[in-house]
Amino acid sequence: MTAPTLAPVGGPRSRQPLGVRVAGGFLVLVVLAAVLAPFVAPYAPDAIDLSASLVGTSGDHLLGTDSSGQDLLSRVLYGARTSLIAPVLLLGLAALLGVTLGTLAAWRGGWVDTLVSRITDVMYAFPGLLFTVLIIAVFGAGMTTSVLALGLAYTPTVAKYTRSVALAECRKPYIDAYRVQGMGGARICALHLVPNLGRSVVGYLVVLFGEALMSLATLSYLGFGAQPPSSDWGLMVQEGQAAVVQGALLPALVPGVAIALVVVSFNVVGVRAADRLGSGR
Amino acid sequence: MTDAGQEHALAVDGLHKEYPMPGGGRLTAADAVSFTVPAGGSLGIVGESGSGKTTVARMLVGLVRPDAGAVRVAGRLRETRTPRGASARLARAREIQMVFQDPYVSLDPRLTSRQCLTTALRLHGRDDSLADGLLDRVGLGARESGARPHGMSGGQRQRLAIARALAVDPKVLVLDEAVAALDVSIQAQILRLLGEIRRDTGVALVFVSHDLAVVRHITDEVLVMRRGIVVEQGPTDGVLAAPDHPYTRRLLASVPRPGWDPAAVVGA
Ligand SMILES: Nc1ncnc2c1ncn2[C@@H]1O[C@H](COP(=O)(O)OP(=O)(O)OP(=O)(O)O)[C@@H](O)[C@H]1O
Ligand SMILES: [Mg+2]
Numbered sequence: 307m308t309a310p311t312l313a314p315v316g317g318p319r320s321r322q323p324l325g326v327r328v329a330g331g332f333l334v335l336v337v338l339a340a341v342l343a344p345f346v347a348p349y350a351p352d353a354i355d356l357s358a359s360l361v362g363t364s365g366d367h368l369l370g371t372d373s374s375g376q377d378l379l380s381r382v383l384y385g386a387r388t389s390l391i392a393p394v395l396l397l398g399l400a401a402l403l404g405v406t407l408g409t410l411a412a413w414r415g416g417w418v419d420t421l422v423s424r425i426t427d428v429m430y431a432f433p434g435l436l437f438t439v440l441i442i443a444v445f446g447a448g449m450t451t452s453v454l455a456l457g458l459a460y461t462p463t464v465a466k467y468t469r470s471v472a473l474a475e476c477r478k479p480y481i482d483a484y485r486v487q488g489m490g491g492a493r494i495c496a497l498h499l500v501p502n503l504g505r506s507v508v509g510y511l512v513v514l515f516g517e518a519l520m521s522l523a524t525l526s527y528l529g530f531g532a533q534p535p536s537s538d539w540g541l542m543v544q545e546g547q548a549a550v551v552q553g554a555l556l557p558a559l560v561p562g563v564a565i566a567l568v569v570v571s572f573n574v575v576g577v578r579a580a581d582r583l584g585s586g587r
Numbered sequence: 588m589t590d591a592g593q594e595h596a597l598a599v600d601g602l603h604k605e606y607p608m609p610g611g612g613r614l615t616a617a618d619a620v621s622f623t624v625p626a627g628g629s630l631g632i633v634g635e636s637g638s639g640k641t642t643v644a645r646m647l648v649g650l651v652r653p654d655a656g657a658v659r660v661a662g663r664l665r666e667t668r669t670p671r672g673a674s675a676r677l678a679r680a681r682e683i684q685m686v687f688q689d690p691y692v693s694l695d696p697r698l699t700s701r702q703c704l705t706t707a708l709r710l711h712g713r714d715d716s717l718a719d720g721l722l723d724r725v726g727l728g729a730r731e732s733g734a735r736p737h738g739m740s741g742g743q744r745q746r747l748a749i750a751r752a753l754a755v756d757p758k759v760l761v762l763d764e765a766v767a768a769l770d771v772s773i774q775a776q777i778l779r780l781l782g783e784i785r786r787d788t789g790v791a792l793v794f795v796s797h798d799l800a801v802v803r804h805i806t807d808e809v810l811v812m813r814r815g816i817v818v819e820q821g822p823t824d825g826v827l828a829a830p831d832h833p834y835t836r837r838l839l840a841s842v843p844r845p846g847w848d849p850a851a852v853v854g855a
Binding site: 478479480482483484485486487488489490498501504 | 680684685689693695710824
């Protein structure tokens with residue numbers, strides 16, 4: 307009675323918060339850019355024009371050029387392709403392995419659970435980047451190796467998360483009902499348990515997406531991932547670095563800002579999606 | 588009691604289950620529980636919370652492994668372990684099916700009513716088209732047929748759970764507090780449905796409940812449990828009219844809903 311209470315904010319609850327809508331809208335634009343790059347990009351991403359090296363923003367080059375005279379706008383638009391597809395592949399691999407391991411651990415319990423949990427704990431404790439760089443050191447640099455290595459590096463996280471949601475799901479009586487029906491364990495898991503984890507796991511993967519994109523960009527920046535003449539954003543930042551010394555900021559800034567905006571947008575949308583999907587129904 | 592086994596749909600002998608207690612020591616959840624149910628018969632298991640009713644029910648269907656004791660269905664001994672092979676597992680499932688307490692969590696949220704039934708039917712090599720008959724049997728219509736659990740009422744969900752159990756065509760149906768989560772008027776409808784199903788299919792019912800009023804009208808025999816021990820068993824009418832054991836008398840005195848007489852509804 308003493309403290310004044312704030313009235314709850316009115317308005318339709320189905321509307322997403324402004325930040326989520328802005329971030330979501332931006333991501334839609336990025337996906338469109340990736341898909342439509344050949345039609346909207348003014349130049350080919352690898353068109354070298356040494357006469358136009360390091361020009362600033364101009365009518366010909368809206369975002370300027372890099373030291374080889376490549377149009378930064380075109381490169382950043384094409385770069386959206388690798389920057390979006392590679393995290394999808396990486397997380398797809400991590401999901402395949404992680405969901406399998408996590409479900410197995412939750413379903414079988416006992417020593418299987420102990421083994422999987424120990425392995426994931428060890429991998430957890432091991433810095434992900436170090437692990438990845440190790441794999442790359444063995445199998446060589448490149449986008450494929452990076453995606454595979456990071457896919458493995460993300461597997462424990464996904465396995466741990468899946469295990470926790472699967473444990474809760476396994477306790478629900480509908481799983482018992484399938485057992486009583488005479489259904490085998492493998493079939494219950496594959497056809498009924500895992501599909502019911504889908505929403506939560508997808509929500510979790512969306513949250514991981516920004517981080518995965520960042521990790522890939524980092525690898526490319528370090529020279530382990532995408533190789534020239536790719537217009538991968540991480541690689542572009544690295545290539546643009548030299549120009550910073552010459553006073554041209556755009557070649558590093560344009561891809562850097564692109565990475566930052568996409569990662570932040572994915573985090574904003576991802577947290578929201580995880581809330582909605584995880585607590586759904 | 589002569590020529591036992593053959594005439595009994597379900598014969599349970601000396602079921603025993605202990606759980607380790609967190610502070611050390613062991614808790615006896617079920618001790619030497621024995622009973623029989625004839626084909627088409629109905630047995631109630633009553634007792635207060637924690638008396639071991641669910642433990643017995645889960646041992647019957649094989650979700651809990653008994654420490655000792657035997658369960659026979661139509662004279663055949665059930666293995667305490669779930670068999671490895673698919674055909675043995677399915678044959679075992681056709682002996683006893685179960686309806687769980689809370690239909691909000693005992694149905695797969697992803698499947699429509701019809702899919703829920705066809706999943707069970709296909710598993711047992713039966714035809715999909717039987718699903719329509721089953722839905723009809725439990726009083727679910729075309730709308731519910733395509734609905735998922737979250738789009739149905741508690742009573743409708745429990746009807747579906749019953750249909751799912753019947754899809755396997757079991758000899759024995761175990762119901763663990765199957766109406767406890769439902770409104771009183773819906774309870775009466777479900778009880779009436781179970782009575783009809785028992786009459787029509789000859790399935791034997793084991794009805795677990797803490798509610799004596801419910802047990803009175805759905806069972807022929809009753810078994811009163813307390814702390815894992817069967818303190819009294821016999822014909823339902825006799826036991827409830829003239830209980831021998833003081834515990835049963837106390838249970839009777841504390842019937843939760845004195846105003847409700849399901850006889851009026853069920854017997855109609
Ligand atoms: N998995 C388990 N581990 C340890 N103890 C258990 C387990 N399952 C049941 N118990 C214990 O066994 C006893 C009997 O439990 P049970 O669930 O069979 O009782 P119930 O008669 O069904 O009770 P309620 O009416 O509350 O459902 C309880 O004391 C319970 O705590
Ligand atoms: Mg119980």
